Structures are given as structure tokens and as C-alpha cells.
Amino acid sequence: MRNILIIARRDLRAQFNSPVAYVVIGGTMLLLGLIIFILPHMSVGGVSVGGFWAIDRASMDQMFVCLPPLLSLLVIPAVTMRSLAAEKGSGTLELLITMPVRDSEVIIGKYLAACGVVVVLLAGTLLYPIAMFWGHWGIGWNLGALDWGPVWAGYLGCLFFSLAAVGVGMMLSSLTENDVVAFFMTTGALFLLYAVGLLVSLFQGSWTAVVEFISFESRFQSFARGMIDTRAIVYFLSVATLCLLVSFRSLESRKWS
Amino acid sequence: MSNDVMIYASDLSKTFGSFRALDKINFEVKRGEIVGFLGPNGAGKSTTMRILTCFISPTGGTARVNGHDVFDDSLAVRESLGYLPQRAPLYLEMSVLEYLRFAADLRHLDAQTFRKRARSVVEVCGLAQVLGKEIRHLSHGYRQRVGLAQALIHDPPILVLDEPTSDLDPNEKAEFLDYLKQIGKERTVMLSTHNLAEVEASCARAIIISSGRIVADGPLDEIRAKSGRVRYVVSIQESAGDGAYRGRGPLPKKSEVEDALGKVGGVKKLGELPTDDRAHAFEVVSEQEVDLRPEIFRLVADKGWVMLELHRDAQTLEDVFRSLTIGDERRNRRLGPQPEVEDDEDDEDEESDGDRPGAAGGDAAEVAAKDQRS
Secondary structure, eight states: OHHHHHHHHHHHHHHHHSHHHHHHHHHHHHHHHIIIIISOOEEETTEEEOOHHHHOSSOOHHHHHHHHHHIIIIIHHHHHHIIIIIHHHHTHHHHHHTSSOOHHHHHHHHHHHHHHHHHHHHHHHTHHHHHHHSSOTTTTOOOOOOOHHHHHHHHHHHHHHHHHHHHHHHHHHHTOSOHHHHHHHHHHHHHHHHHTTTTGGGSOTHHHHHHHHHOHHHHHHHHHTTOOOHHHHHHHHHHHHHHHHHHHHHHHGGGTO | OOTTEEEEEEEEEEEETTEEEEEEEEEEEETTOEEEEEOOTTSSHHHHHHHHTTSSOOSEEEEEETTEETTTTHHHHHHTEEEEOTTOOOOTTSBHHHHHHHHHHHTTOOHHHHHHHHHHHHHHHTOGGGTTSBGGGSOHHHHHHHHHHHHHTTOOSEEEEESTTTTOOHHHHHHHHHHHHHHTTSSEEEEEESOHHHHHHHOSEEEEEETTEEEEEEEHHHHHHHTOEEEEEEEEEOOOTTSOOOSSSSOOOHHHHHHHHHHSTTEEEEEEEOOOTTEEEEEEEEESSSOOHHHHHHHHHHHTOOEEEEEEEEOOHHHHHHHHHHHHHHHHHOOSSOOHHHHHHHHHHHHHTTSOTHHHHHHHHHHHHHHHHO
16 A cells, blocks of 8 residues: 555656646646637537537536546546556666565556546646636626536546546556557547447447447536436446556566566 | 575576577575676576566576565565666656655655665765756766665665666776675675676676576686687798798798698687788687697797797686677577577587587687688
């Protein structure tokens, strides 16, 4: 346990010691702000995006439509590519593993650190609802009372979604020695896992059920609407566990290759 | 296995796919020994070290470090080891002090012990000036020192260093070998390198590995004597130039000299050395017991030639190394499937297990001499 925390702390510091984490978090916040507040309202594949001012409701739904894709396409691949692939490539993993630590402690420690970066980002996005709906900011102005229930549910959804997505990223990161490859594999995999839900109408018969079962998007939907769906939580946690097990095996496989 | 054996490898093998990186190697390293682990690139040095440090597992055989099996008890093995991998792969974004603290944390040193140990390794490794610097800003020499410092931070009884001097300049190398002597006073050190001068400077014992097999293991003197051969260099005047020729009869031709030297009893091998057109120079190799100098002198005097040079040297460690490991180089230069002959020769090599590298070594040295000529 202690080793896990030591490794997690080191990794988290490393993430924030390099510009990558700041660029990714700042970029995501900026993109998120642009999409929510500046972009006119439009409908993409049946999902309404942007038009925060046009909707004329005290709601942060827009943010929870945009957060998961941004997390999948940018943040999580950028964070997880460094955790194993880059370390394998540079050889630092050899030095880490030859210290008295278990392989599982290395995987879990790095996983926690990557999740930590995502949590920092999620905490940062709290700025938007706070700025819009809370306090008066010295100008005697806000958009009125926000129902914070769905907002917390949305954040909880984002958190569990991220736990699974970081797991997928770790797994793919453990399979390669090249961080760029890891980045694009993770982006691709998460995009597929997410977008397959948007394409559900293209599938027929029992495939619909399969697609809905797999899709991160379908699972996330209920959270975005303010409902805490325990089935989705179990699903996300299961995906995370499975991916960590695969990462662990993949790390262990160096011994036999 | 006695308590004094710190590293023990028995029939250790490792295959990567169809490539046999290690082929049943056996050795022991005792407490307090500094052992040089020698071999050409790709001979299996790093593979052995990675097995000993539990980074990879052997395909066959057993290895024990400090009495713990590398497979069954790998945490205990890693606790008693300090390891510096090739090229010291450190976290570049950390400062030296942060890195040492991280290594100490993973080894569960408490704050007080860390302070004490840190002071000592900083002094031994000469890191006082760079403690606060980020590792990315350090030269290779300093990175290597940081790597050594992290390997020493928990005061391990055993140190495994994989090519610790490969990236250093000559000054840094000399300093590093000095540290090594200090550090090695109360520790078991296994250090891999392909630089023989370093082994001669810092190790009392060497293990030479070639193509995954141990070809020599023992004190350096023994290894030097191992080839059991002596080399003579003979130069005979070829042309007198502007001066007067002081010999008898006509100036000798190269083939004459070669034939005559070849007929001297006890000559095992004869090779031409590069010279200008004033002399024929030959390298003559013989068994150690016989001294060929009187024979060679007599021959030259009887022929009436003019001898410019005759000297004898025992083979240097470098020569022994070359003759023991040159097969690798030959294999590397040859494409396609290897002929059966090669394998037979290898088996012979294995049987001798380093005790009698003569047969294979002789051939190899011949090739070396040919290489030299071309």
C-alpha cells in the first residue's frame, strides 16, 4: 500500500512537473468554455451541443455532453501515454521494477496518479457552474439558482467514466513502448467505445443491446441527466479492473518474452 | 551453498524466441568480491544482470542472490541489491535529491536513516554541487553518479552495475573506478563492461562471457595465463635503403622468411604484421613452455639475414578476450545458416567450459590475424 502511494505521488508530481498536464488541462478548459458558451446551439447526431445562452435554463447539461469526449480524445490519452509506454521506452521502468516493489503496486500507483490528473481537471471545470450560478462577483449578477443535484451526479458520472477510460489508457500504454502510439491507440479505442453509442441506430436486432451495453456514451447518459445509475458504476468499475489486470499481465510478460 | 556466496547462478538459460541469449551458465560470486563481467556486445551480460535483478525470468536454471531465489523470493532479492541499469535511466524531471528520496522511500528508509545515508552517498559519489538540480540538466557523468547513488542509498550488500562507465569521459571513468574501489571494500560488486582496462583497474576477478556461454572465469592473472600462448614479433631487414647491407648473401624475400620461420619447431601460428618496405615483420605464436627466441636467433644468424627486432610478450588480457570471444564477431559477419562445423566447435568450447579454450581460441586468433592483415 505504501509503495502504491509513493509511486502515485511521484507520477502525479511528474505529470505536473512537465508542461503536458498544464497544456492538456488548460486546453481542455478552453475548448470546453468555447463549446459551451460561444458556440451557437446545434444538434450533432441527436445530441444538442452549445448554445448555453439560447437554452434559457439554469442547467449545466451542456458541459456534461462535452466533457466525456474531451476527456477521451485529449486528456486521458495524454496522461496515460506517459505512465507506462514512455517509461518503458526510456528505460526508467527497469529501474523502478528492480526496486523492491510488486508489479501490481506499480500499475495501481500509476493508475491512481493518472486518475489524479483527471480529478484535477474535473475540479477545474467546477469553475464554470460556480461562475455562472453562484455568488455575485461584485457585480450583483448571476444566472440564478442552479439545481446542483444533476451537476454532482454529472461529476460523479464523469469520475466513474474516467476511472474506466484511464484503465483503458493504461492497458494500451502497457502494450507499447512508444508514447505516441499509446496516445493514438487510446484515443482511437476511447473514441470507438464512446461513439459506438451514438451510432446505435445503425445496428439491428440483438446487436443494439450489445452496443448499448458496451458503449460508454449510453452508460454515461443517465448521469448526465442527473441519475446515479449503479449498473453503470459497476460497468465502469469492471472495465477499469479488467484493464488493470491486463496491464498487470502485460507488465509481467516482460519476464517471459 | 555457503553463506559467503552472494550471487549464485546454476545452469542459467534464457531464450528470446529462437535466440539463445544465455546457455546454461554457472558462476558464484562471494562476499566482498568485485567481479568484472566481460563480453562483447550482445554476449548476454545485460540479460544475466536483468535476471539477477528480477527484471526478467530465466528460461531454465536457478539463480540466488544473497541466498534468495530470484524467482520465488524476488522482493527479498531486490531488497538486498543495488542496481544500475545501462545508461542510468533516471526520471529526468526530478531533482537529484528528490530522486534519492524517492529511491529511499521505495526502500522504506525512515527520514533519519535517509539523511544519514544520503550524506554518505552524496560524499562518495560527489553529488553535493548538483543536489538541487534537475537530472535532465546533468551531464552523463553526473547522471551515472546519481544512478550509482540511488543504488547505494539503502546500503545494499550487493551491487550490480551494468556498463557503468560506458558514457563517461576518461576523467570521469577514472573517478568512477575510484568510487568503485571505495564502495567495493565491504560489498559484493558485479560490474559489466567491455572495457578491459577498467576490469584490470578495479576487479580482481573476471568472468568472460561470449554468445551466452562463460568462456573464462577466474582471477585476472589466471585468465591472462589461460591462453597458454606466447607471442613473438620478428622483423628481418628487407631492403637496406641508402645504407650498406650488413647481412650475408642476397636480401631475403618475404616467402623465404615465412617458410623458414614456419619450420622452427614449436611454432603454432605465423602471421605477417604490417610494415613499410624496409622490413618483413612476422608474429609468431607458440606454447608457453618453450622459448623460441634462441631458435629464431639461430635461424636468422645461419641464414645471414639482418634481424631488426625480436621480442616476446605474454598475451594481454585484451588478446585473451579477443581470442575467447572472436567467434561472436565471425558469426555476426556471416549471413545465412551456419555450417555444422561451427556447432561442433562450439560444443568443444562448451566441454572445455573455459578451462581449455586453446582449440577454439587458436582458430579464432588465426582469423584475428587475418583480419589484421586485410
